[in-house]
Amino acid sequence: MKIERIEIRRIELPYVAPFETSGWREEANHSLIVRLEAAGAVGWGESPVGSGPWYNEETQATAWVMAREVLAPLLLEADLARPEDVDAVFARVRGNRMARSGFEFAAWDLFARLAGRSLSTLLGGTRERVDVGVSVGVQPDIETLLRVVGGYVEAGYRRVKLKIKPGWDVEPTRAVREAWPDLRLQVDANSIYTLDHADHLARLDAFDLLLIEQPLAHDDIVDHAKLQRRLRTPICLDESIVSPEHARWALELQACGVINIKPSRVGGLAPARQIHDMCAEAGVPVWCGGMLETGIGRAANVALASLPNFSLPGDISASDRYFRRDLVLNPFVLNADSTLSVPAGPGSGAEVDEPFLDSVTLERVVL
Ligand code: NPG
16 A cells, blocks of 8 residues: 655644653653545554653654655655554664654554554454553652642542652652552653662662662663662663664563553554563563653554553553643543543544644644
8 A cells, every 4th residue: 555645743732731850841742743644544643752852862853854854755655565564664764763653653543444443453452441640740849749649649540650860769759658558659760860879779669669660871771680680679661672672682681670662762553562572471561651642642552552461550641631632532531440441443543633733733744
């Protein structure tokens, strides 16, 4: 099948509140939105890049150039028999995995819609609902943190992730653990520590955490293996795992006990599923991370999280945790059991609100 038309946009959609990690702050979603057309059907995807190269090396500006000048032309030349072929079409492109992922998601959505199947079933998903949690950014003080976490617990979230950094780690984690002894709790450092912090990080072992996410450098695997031997809490790798090969290296080196799979970080759903399968075989649980996506990217994450080895709750919260108004007419809402329902209709299920999308579009190209 040939892709007949590609539309790419860069957007800006403000968050309900700024989101602060160990190293930067996000005020708005700065994704690229991809729309593919072929055989009378349409597929949508999102590349959830940020405003700056703080999470990984990509930004909206770099993804915009890559999308227009490299990725869309490659895709227009290709003949696709199945969505997995997109990964092979882009295999010549080094890095730029978030830019690639928007096209890859859109191709999966398109193929699923053409087949009249849900994206979840096309991927091999086995769940109708997926367990989710909420990720809480760095707060100005512990009192505010307890109020924010309390709001989410009241809204029905049964798993909370706290962003940590030096000076904002042991005490905030202790405070939340003391306030909610049974809450499923985990922390995320976004690469801010070094091995010199090993003894300090071991103090987090006291709080019965599900995992400690990406404590060390964004491109490290070896030091994480050393650190894991000094902690009882499982390390979870996020930034370091950018491909199935990286996952294999981490598993072989026993650098982590858990992997966070973000399909956008690894270039799409096909490599994400490979990592899922590899971890299942190794007995390593995975969960689906988030990049503060709109309802378009979130739908791909929810479909992926319906696969069997996604045994820990994902960073896939309801739309209202992020946006006053989402880009879709059917935003995700939280079920009473801290789950999101997996869309059962054809494709990813995202029903894009095109007039609203137009209103948040900064630039648009058609190829
Ligand atoms: O709910 O989508 C969400 C946010 C989950 O904490 C989250 N994402 O490092 O995992 C992360 C972090 C992040 C947010 C990374 C924004 C990059 C940008």
